[in-house]
Amino acid sequence: MSIQTTHKKLTLRIDGPLAALGRISAVAGNTLREAGRNKLFFGLLGVTILMLVFSILLSDLALADQKIRLVTDFGLAVIPLVCIATAVLLGAVLLYKEIDRKTLYAILPKPIRRGEFLLGKFLGLSVLLFGQLVVLTVCWAGVLYLRGGSFSLALAQALGLSYVEILLVTSAALFFSALSRPVLSGVLTMGVFLIGRITYVINDLMQATKGVFAEVPAMRALGRVLVALVPDLSTFNIADELQAGVALPPDYFVHATLYGLSWVGFFVALSLLVFERRDLV
Amino acid sequence: MTQQPDDILALDHLGKTFRVGFWGKKVQAVRDVSLTLKRGESLGYLGPNGSGKTTSIKCILSLIQPTSGKIRLFGADPSDATARARVGYLPEAPYFYDYLKPTEVLDYVGKLYGLDSATRKKRIPYLLDRLGLAHAMDRELRGFSKGMLQRVGIAQSLLSDPDLLIYDEPLSGLDPIGRKEVRELMAELRREGKSMFFSSHVLTDIETLCDAVCILDRGEVVAQGRLSDLLRMDKLESEALVDLPTDGQDAATTRLLAVAGVELMEQTGAMLRLRLPTDAVPGLTAAVVDVHATLRELSQRRESLEELFVQRAVHVSTDGQRTVPASRSA
Numbered sequence: 001m002s003i004q005t006t007h008k009k010l011t012l013r014i015d016g017p018l019a020a021l022g023r024i025s026a027v028a029g030n031t032l033r034e035a036g037r038n039k040l041f042f043g044l045l046g047v048t049i050l051m052l053v054f055s056i057l058l059s060d061l062a063l064a065d066q067k068i069r070l071v072t073d074f075g076l077a078v079i080p081l082v083c084i085a086t087a088v089l090l091g092a093v094l095l096y097k098e099i100d101r102k103t104l105y106a107i108l109p110k111p112i113r114r115g116e117f118l119l120g121k122f123l124g125l126s127v128l129l130f131g132q133l134v135v136l137t138v139c140w141a142g143v144l145y146l147r148g149g150s151f152s153l154a155l156a157q158a159l160g161l162s163y164v165e166i167l168l169v170t171s172a173a174l175f176f177s178a179l180s181r182p183v184l185s186g187v188l189t190m191g192v193f194l195i196g197r198i199t200y201v202i203n204d205l206m207q208a209t210k211g212v213f214a215e216v217p218a219m220r221a222l223g224r225v226l227v228a229l230v231p232d233l234s235t236f237n238i239a240d241e242l243q244a245g246v247a248l249p250p251d252y253f254v255h256a257t258l259y260g261l262s263w264v265g266f267f268v269a270l271s272l273l274v275f276e277r278r279d280l281v
Numbered sequence: 282m283t284q285q286p287d288d289i290l291a292l293d294h295l296g297k298t299f300r301v302g303f304w305g306k307k308v309q310a311v312r313d314v315s316l317t318l319k320r321g322e323s324l325g326y327l328g329p330n331g332s333g334k335t336t337s338i339k340c341i342l343s344l345i346q347p348t349s350g351k352i353r354l355f356g357a358d359p360s361d362a363t364a365r366a367r368v369g370y371l372p373e374a375p376y377f378y379d380y381l382k383p384t385e386v387l388d389y390v391g392k393l394y395g396l397d398s399a400t401r402k403k404r405i406p407y408l409l410d411r412l413g414l415a416h417a418m419d420r421e422l423r424g425f426s427k428g429m430l431q432r433v434g435i436a437q438s439l440l441s442d443p444d445l446l447i448y449d450e451p452l453s454g455l456d457p458i459g460r461k462e463v464r465e466l467m468a469e470l471r472r473e474g475k476s477m478f479f480s481s482h483v484l485t486d487i488e489t490l491c492d493a494v495c496i497l498d499r500g501e502v503v504a505q506g507r508l509s510d511l512l513r514m515d516k517l518e519s520e521a522l523v524d525l526p527t528d529g530q531d532a533a534t535t536r537l538l539a540v541a542g543v544e545l546m547e548q549t550g551a552m553l554r555l556r557l558p559t560d561a562v563p564g565l566t567a568a569v570v571d572v573h574a575t576l577r578e579l580s581q582r583r584e585s586l587e588e589l590f591v592q593r594a595v596h597v598s599t600d601g602q603r604t605v606p607a608s609r610s611a
Contacts, residue, residue, distance in 0.1 A: 010404075010442045014366050026392035027305030030378065037380050069451075102376040106437070109342040110393040111366035279345040281299070 023112045027120025028127065030184025035090055035128045044089075045076035045132060048082045049139050056143055069243065073203050076142040076155070076239040080162035083133050084169050084193060087125070092186035094121050095275070102279060115272050122174050122268060129166050133159065157253055165236035166244045166262035169193050171267035178274045195226055196233035202226055231263040289355055290318040296349035297336050297500075311500045316419050316586065318445075323477040325487035325508075327590060328497035334480040335373060337497075338449050341478075342370055355444075355511070366394060369438035369609055373449040373480075375430055383409055383433050387440055394441040394476055395439040410434040413462070416507070428459040435466065446470065448479035451488055455457065464490065484586045487570035494586070504593040511589060519559045522578035523569060525551040533572035541562040 013019045035041055049133045057072040059067040095118075099106040134255065138157055141151040176185035195202075205213040206223045215222045235256045241248055298313040309332040318324050339345045340350055357364040359516050377386045384405055391401040408419055408426040412432040422430065431451070438446060451467065452460050460483075467490055471477060487494060493509065496504040504511060525533050532549060532560060535607050537553065542561040547554040557565055561583060569576045 009394065010400060012366050012441055014363050019395050022395060023393050026389055030381075030389055034378065034380065093349060102372065102374075104379055105339075105344060105372045106370070106375055106377060106434070107390075107393070108344060109365055109370040112393050113362055187398035257385065259491070272543070277346070279299075280339070281345060 031124025
């Protein structure tokens with residue numbers, strides 16, 4: 001066996017933002033391809049579609065004027081939750097799998113910066129989750145149509161904010177995945193999600209004149225820490241306002257999106273810091 | 282250590298300490314390793330398991346950060362992606378995404394190197410064909426044997442036509458035919474002027490493929506230099522086959538073994554196989570004449586790399602005595 005390498009030197013495009021973008025998209029593409037072969041992902045997608053279809057049958061049990069509302073509530077509750085569950089399950093193993101299977105050792109010695117690799121992984125998973133959200137939304141819109149309802153702009157805005165929440169949870173999963181093993185990173189990400197969803201409750205309890213958060217200084221301090229460290233995810237949940245017909249100020253969506261993306265930026269930056277310094281033994 | 286323009290890799294007092302266990306106990310995996318690799322040179326990195334070879338390689342490729350010392354790769358820090366772009370790396374027992382086909386793995390790697398689509402389309406089938414994987418181009422890696430994965434690993438390491446090849450145990454786990462093929466491939470690449478840095482346990486391969494070696498033991502360099510210098514360093518030895526006379530064989534044997542430096546390796550009937558330093562040959566021949574024996578064969582033998590390796594890769598025990606580990610003294 002003999003091999004001939006090229007006599008004319010190959011042109012490698014390493015420097016510049018376009019080259020970096022090319023590497024990030026290559027990693028994102030591979031992440032997408034890997035997740036696209038994940039049975040868990042498709043299982044979850046299939047079960048959720050079945051649940052959405054099943055909501056037609058469920059709505060038959062409701063009063064005549066509540067049928068559309070039931071399908072709407074069901075979709076608004078289930079779709080973001082399933083996407084967040086996917087983000088936690090896939091995000092928690094995002095980096096660990098690469099290290100555990102040693103695939104990372106063949107990739108990182110190439111002319112790719114660790115930050116680019118991390119961003120590629122995050123981007124790939126974000127695109128996958130967006131695809132999941134779109135597929136489920138289309139199914140849900142079909143179910144709504146069959147039930148006599150329609151998919152409104154308000155519903156699209158609600159799901160848009162849900163996607164910001166999904167991105168936020170994904171970025172938290174990415175950070176914990178860069179720090180720890182899958183089970184721990186999954187638990188920590190779920191912790192951020194659950195506390196984030198009830199941050200407003202903790203806030204209310206701290207402002208009350210009675211109760212454990214108001215009366216016990218240690219609990220008050222804990223409450224303060226939780227509120228400061230965990231993003232308020234209720235910002236992205238506007239289902240109640242939609243159902244109550246409460247009109248949200250037009251700049252609410254912009255502010256909520258910016259708030260969410262700031263947290264995404266924070267978690268991604270922390271992940272970069274951790275991953276850049278990590279020894280890949 | 283001052284880096285010369287011709288040095289493409291320089292390790293300057295490299296050290297790496299890990300903290301292990303709950304209490305963060307320090308374990309020094311690599312200590313004070315200095316070496317240089319010049320353009321077109323081939324360096325064998327040897328050492329028993331756990332001697333720090335892979336740790337050093339991971340430092341060179343910026344997968345782990347050294348605790349002390351400096352590394353210069355093409356004159357730059359290994360964290361510089363542009364320097365790493367000139368390196369083709371084959372990890373030990375390479376793992377790739379098993380859901381991909383060889384063409385997809387190479388396409389992914391090609392994108393990371395910034396190779397344009399036309400080059401990738403031309404070069405990927407060429408390399409896979411050259412590495413005997415043409416028949417398996419469209420099969421997922423999950424069904425590949427270890428040898429086939431090794432070839433995919435070599436193909437991806439050559440994709441960017443790098444100046445330096447860093448191979449970690451490239452011959453491990455291959456069957457004899459696979460080893461022969463990979464060895465020939467490496468020899469071919471060496472003839473083409475590629476610089477090579479590779480670790481291996483297979484000493485005969487290192488002897489044939491390398492200009493220089495660096496032997497590590499417990500993270501420390503125990504021997505280093507050009508192979509020709511190292512193997513000559515401990516003097517050339519000679520081996521003699523002597524037929525004893527019919528009478529007075531015991532006395533003749535005693536007389537021959539009395540020559541300074543002569544050692545008995547083996548006795549078969551009236552034939553002695555002796556080992557002696559080359560400068561003791563005149564003394565032995567004189568003794569042979571004295572006892573009326575016959576010198577049937579006299580050959581000069583060079584110390585093998587294996588002997589050097591066993592001799593140098595010894596452990597220093599707590600009382601300061603150097604001992605050959607039982608597994609290697611046999």
